[in-house]
Amino acid sequence: xxxxxxxxxxxxxxxxxxxxxxxxxxxxxxxxxxxxxxxxxxxxxxxxxxxxxxxxxxxxxxxxxxxxxxxxxxxxxxxxxxxxxxxxxxxxxxxxxxxxxxxxxxxxxxxxxxxxxxxxxxxxxxxxxxxxxxxxxxxxxxxxxxxxxxxxxxxxxxxxxxxxxxxxxxxxxxxxxxxxxxxx
Amino acid sequence: xxxxxxxxxxxxxxxxxxxxxxxxxxxxxxxxxxxxxxxxxxxxxxxxxxxxxxxxxxxxxxxxxxxxxxxxxxxxxxxxxxxxxxxxxxxxxxxxxxxxxxxxxxxxxxxxxxxxxxxxxxxxxxxxxxxxxxxxxxxxxxxxxxxxxxxxxxxxxxxxxxxxxxxxxxxxxxxxxxxxxxxxxxxxxxxxxxxxxxxxxxxxxxxxxxxxxxxxxxxxxxxxxxxxxxxxxxxxxxxxxxxxxxxxxxxxxxxxxxxxxxxxxxxxxxxxxxxxxxxxxxxxxxxxxxxxxxxxxxxxxxxxxxxxxxxxxxxxxxxxxxxxxxxxxxxxxxxxxxxxxxxxxxxxxxxxxxxxxxxxxxxxxxxxxxxxxxxxxxxxxxxxxxxxxxxxxxxxxxxxxxxxxxxxxxxxxxxxxxxxxxxxxxxxxxxxxxxxxxxxxxxxxxxxxxxxxxxxxxxxxxxxxxxxxxxxxxxxxxxxxxxxxxxxxxxxxxxxxxx
Numbered sequence: 001x002x003x004x005x006x007x008x009x010x011x012x013x014x015x016x017x018x019x020x021x022x023x024x025x026x027x028x029x030x031x032x033x034x035x036x037x038x039x040x041x042x043x044x045x046x047x048x049x050x051x052x053x054x055x056x057x058x059x060x061x062x063x064x065x066x067x068x069x070x071x072x073x074x075x076x077x078x079x080x081x082x083x084x085x086x087x088x089x090x091x092x093x094x095x096x097x098x099x100x101x102x103x104x105x106x107x108x109x110x111x112x113x114x115x116x117x118x119x120x121x122x123x124x125x126x127x128x129x130x131x132x133x134x135x136x137x138x139x140x141x142x143x144x145x146x147x148x149x150x151x152x153x154x155x156x157x158x159x160x161x162x163x164x165x166x167x168x169x170x171x172x173x174x175x176x177x178x179x180x181x182x183x184x
Numbered sequence: 185x186x187x188x189x190x191x192x193x194x195x196x197x198x199x200x201x202x203x204x205x206x207x208x209x210x211x212x213x214x215x216x217x218x219x220x221x222x223x224x225x226x227x228x229x230x231x232x233x234x235x236x237x238x239x240x241x242x243x244x245x246x247x248x249x250x251x252x253x254x255x256x257x258x259x260x261x262x263x264x265x266x267x268x269x270x271x272x273x274x275x276x277x278x279x280x281x282x283x284x285x286x287x288x289x290x291x292x293x294x295x296x297x298x299x300x301x302x303x304x305x306x307x308x309x310x311x312x313x314x315x316x317x318x319x320x321x322x323x324x325x326x327x328x329x330x331x332x333x334x335x336x337x338x339x340x341x342x343x344x345x346x347x348x349x350x351x352x353x354x355x356x357x358x359x360x361x362x363x364x365x366x367x368x369x370x371x372x373x374x375x376x377x378x379x380x381x382x383x384x385x386x387x388x389x390x391x392x393x394x395x396x397x398x399x400x401x402x403x404x405x406x407x408x409x410x411x412x413x414x415x416x417x418x419x420x421x422x423x424x425x426x427x428x429x430x431x432x433x434x435x436x437x438x439x440x441x442x443x444x445x446x447x448x449x450x451x452x453x454x455x456x457x458x459x460x461x462x463x464x465x466x467x468x469x470x471x472x473x474x475x476x477x478x479x480x481x482x483x484x485x486x487x488x489x490x491x492x493x494x495x496x497x498x499x500x501x502x503x504x505x506x507x508x509x510x511x512x513x514x515x516x517x518x519x520x521x522x523x524x525x526x527x528x529x530x531x532x533x534x535x536x537x538x539x540x541x542x543x544x545x546x547x548x549x550x551x552x553x554x555x556x557x558x559x560x561x562x563x564x565x566x567x568x569x570x571x572x573x574x575x576x577x578x579x580x581x582x583x584x585x586x587x588x589x590x591x592x593x594x595x596x597x598x599x600x601x602x603x604x605x606x607x608x609x610x611x612x613x614x615x616x617x618x619x620x621x622x623x624x625x626x627x628x629x630x631x632x633x634x635x636x637x638x639x640x641x642x643x644x645x646x647x648x649x650x651x652x653x654x655x656x657x658x659x660x661x662x663x664x665x666x667x668x669x670x671x672x673x674x675x676x677x678x679x680x681x682x683x
Contacts, residue, residue, distance in 0.1 A: 024435035031442035035449045039230050039269065042262035046237045049261040087241070088248060088255035 060161060060168040063097060067104060067165050075100040075123050075130070075141050077112065082171060096120065097158060097169055098130070100141055109169045110144055111156040118176045130155070152179045204391070206434035211397035211426040214437065218395060219444040220284035225383065226445035227276045230452065234270040235372065242322065244368035246361050249324035250466040257463060268456025274319060276452055277312050278481045285309060289536060292524030293396035296410035296419065299516035301389045304382055306512045311379045313481075318371040320479055324364060329467030330476030332367075333359050338489075341498035397426040399524035406522040415522060465567070470576050477550075484546035487553075567657060574654025577647055581638065589658060604635065609660030611668065618672035619652040620645075628675045
């Protein structure tokens with residue numbers, strides 16, 4: 001009984017020979033490993049797919065076609081539609097930013113929501129500052145600094161790029177009502 | 185056995201488990217046909233593995249099911265391959281279960297003492313078919329939608345309970361969101377539990393009873409019938425004798441099983457990789473031109489219903505499958521002769537031959553009637569809601585009674601119907617904008633045109649636009665490569681009427 005469990009036996013010339021049992025075990029092992037691998041590999045690969053996925057593509061949004069057409073010294077509100085993709089769900093969201101330039105070359109962009117409670121603020125032409133109609137928060141146009149009212153932090157500035165005289169911003173939303181600028 | 189093995193053995197007595205499961209003796213003379221059961225089990229494991237990962241990326245709602253399948257196909261790493269394996273695995277399950285059943289049938293292995301395990305096997309066959317039926321709907325494409333429409337309606341033809349049954353299957357009176365959620369729950373929750381449980385039981389019984397010895401061994405000097413009081417004793421003696429000269433389960437039998445299982449799995453991976461699972465256009469309840477066809481293993485049955493007059497339909501549609509299952513379930517009880525070889529069982533041989541030939545003929549007939557692939561009406565993208573609305577208008581306004589579109593129902597030629605241009609590839613010839621103007625008032629383009637003007641109040645501008653958008657998707661048989669050459673010429677602007 002014990003001898004039949006041996007994988008190999010000594011042949012007549014003393015060389016090791018694979019027994020029938022040994023061969024069958026070997027075949028079984030190979031088969032099992034191959035089967036597990038050909039199905040297991042794609043299954044695990046698909047499972048960890050989100051980790052393998054390439055970083056999300058560049059999400060700069062074009063907010064103005066031509067800088068020459070933008071007013072200098074007066075902020076403009078630009079609304080745009082952004083496509084967001086969450087796995088198989090695609091949705092279009094409407095967002096807005098305020099653009100401001102003092103020289104027509106360097107641009108500032110602010111998230112269109114007041115940092116207090118998220119109302120859309122407006123440009124107050126009379127006082128030349130931003131005014132939030134909800135609780136009368138006031139912000140400086142050139143820096144986003146809080147001039148008056150309850151807002152806990154300056155306006156949320158966004159990254160801006162000018163490429164071929166078009167203006168792009170990297171749109172982000174931040175948590176509102178708190179003093180720190182934390183991405184939502 | 186390593187240190188961990190010894191540690192566990194001391195506590196769990198692994199050695200005796202090994203003895204019962206692996207070292208047990210098998211009857212002599214088992215063939216390669218005896219590997220079909222374990223190959224089915226292997227594919228079931230493949231289906232579980234691939235199914236779990238697919239479920240992670242699937243959304244069982246009509247709004248998102250199709251998109252989530254496309255996400256699997258396009259974005260998930262190896263997603264298309266996994267779906268391909270799962271799709272072909274379903275077919276393999278059916279093929280293997282049926283082949284295994286035929287093996288057991290031809291060798292008379294369902295006879296004493298294996299009647300109970302045969303019954304479990306019949307239950308497993310039904311469950312595998314239920315898996316196929318519920319899984320087919322999940323991609324929520326045209327194929328899925330229409331095949332399920334027909335499939336659930338078949339249940340609806342059942343006498344008395346038909347209406348209740350179809351509502352129960354669909355989770356409502358219409359095929360829709362509740363149906364999809366229901367089929368998903370059945371496919372991934374209930375059926376796997378049932379199938380898994382019964383497979384376990386099936387295997388426990390196999391280990392307990394051992395695999396049936398080849399027919400010849402159990403026929404020599406046997407009492408004529410298995411309900412003969414002497415038979416049990418005879419059987420035990422013969423079976424013990426056969427086992428004595430047989431081989432051990434491990435590794436002799438397992439090696440054979442693994443070789444076949446590996447070959448099947450490799451085949452599935454190759455099919456999955458090179459043929460994939462396919463995905464039709466999204467389900468479209470308004471498409472009257474779609475010819476529904478079920479998955480191939482339901483085709484013989486599907487074809488059978490075409491030959492049945494309406495009055496007999498419910499009898500055949502419900503009766504034939506029910507009868508088939510009943511016959512299979514009762515088989516071990518009305519066939520108690522101890523003879524096992526198929527050659528000595530003329531009725532069994534004739535029945536098996538008859539059913540096989542009938543299925544083959546029906547299958548062949550349904551293949552020859554396969555709808556020649558009509559012109560894909562979609563230009564590489566699923567129709568948008570505007571375009572679909574246009575197609576509905578096309579039918580409502582009966583544009584098709586004058587204009588033909590290849591692949592859709594041809595207009596009936598009546599003497600009083602004027603000849604109208606075919607619209608099969610109109611999308612290559614004219615822009616949607618031009619068609620909008622034309623449909624609105626054809627006489628502006630051709631003063632003697634027989635086509636009525638469809639401008640307001642017949643159709644609103646929005647409706648005409650939908651119609652034009654739909655027509656623009658018609659790009660003929662070579663839609664994938666054809667380049668449009670627009671020949672839009674507009675009539676001279678109409679001079680404003682003088683006030």
